[in-house]
Amino acid sequence: MERLSSVLVAVSGDASDDPAVKLGCEMLDPQNGALHLLYIIEVERGLPLDAEVAPATAKGEDILRHVEEVASEYKCSTEAELLQARKAGAAVVQEAVNREVDAIVLGIPFEERYGAFTLGDTAPYILKNAPCRVVLWRGTHPDTVATGAA
Numbered sequence: 633m634e635r636l637s638s639v640l641v642a643v644s645g646d647a648s649d650d651p652a653v654k655l656g657c658e659m660l661d662p663q664n665g666a667l668h669l670l671y672i673i674e675v676e677r678g679l680p681l682d683a684e685v686a687p688a689t690a691k692g693e694d695i696l697r698h699v700e701e702v703a704s705e706y707k708c709s710t711e712a713e714l715l716q717a718r719k720a721g722a723a724v725v726q727e728a729v730n731r732e733v734d735a736i737v738l739g740i741p742f743e744e745r746y747g748a749f750t751l752g753d754t755a756p757y758i759l760k761n762a763p764c765r766v767v768l769w770r771g772t773h774p775d776t777v778a779t780g781a782a
Contacts, residue, residue: 640727641699642720646771654706660708665709667706669700670713673688674716681716681718685716696714699712724738737766
């Protein structure tokens, strides 16, 4: 596999974060690779974009601290950032452009809407608009976890 020089991993606080971060680390060149960890707080339109959202900020900082610990096993250069934005997908794509990353890794939970699997809103936006490779790590199906089936 070709090793990359920079990977952005967008985290959200669900169970798919850890494997997504590990995958991002494994994709990097061990000598020169840079891992960018990103947590987005989506701010409602009724609030100013820079509004103080203390509970969400505290949660984001905890999540970033945790995924930094996960990444520390790989000894790659790591940078974590918490951003506030209207839409997470647009913020991830903009950060990928600004940082000129080689790939985005996005962990997504297994989610159903109206009885059918859905990627949500963020993943399709990133898949459509990202200027680089995009890797999705989907969490396991809840039935698989509950029954222990493989």
